Amino acid sequence: AEGAKTIVCVHDGTGKAVAPRVAARLKAAHVPGAIAAPEDGKVKRNVFSGKAQAWVELRSDRRVLSLMPNSITPANGDGTATVEEFSGDLGAARVTVKEVRKAGAGIPLPEAEIVVSGGRGMKGPEHWGPIEELAQVLGAATACSRPVADMDWRPHHEHVGQTGVAIRPNCYIAIGISGAIQHLAGVNQSKVIAVINKDPEAPFFKAADYGIVGDAFEVLPKLIEAAKKLRSEA
Known part of the structure; x- marks a missing residue:
């Protein structure tokens, strides 16, 4: 809207690309990865891969924020904002499309409240069926480690992870993932972390709220069965 002082977008791939450009055009302050709404001319964001938080002082009347998914609880009540449709003219395309791959129909990772993730402990892509089944039963998104x-x-x-998508779900289930520091940096804002690993010394257990020491191929079928039972009783 004309005259708006604050512009907010999601801190995803598109938001990270667009927000700084909009801020530059408007000569506005830009804060990426905010985790709270502006308060007293300041806004909070994560620093050092989520190990600390900092208040950023906004010294401009205009500000553009990219907000981390699931960082703010939606307000109650009906909104009163006016939605204006906009169709921009992109002009001549400057990108050559060499291949189009159909994306899965699953829940986008940044928006997921539950994430089921697998690592090298799954031993190959042909063994991903149980992870996808558990995610389907729980209404979760699927994820993986960098390797x-x-x-x-x-x-x-x-x-x-640190070099991938940073997430903040209500529950993160890590299966066959050892828990390298780079991975933890991208998931440590999860409200609850559950780990399944047959190695009792896996570093991930130190960051977990719940842990199961066991073979994923033995644990997953039982977990899926239990989840289906709970869902049928709900």
């Missing part, structure tokens, strides 16, 4: 994406076991858009 899994690098080996092309799973698509790169499912990679969570």
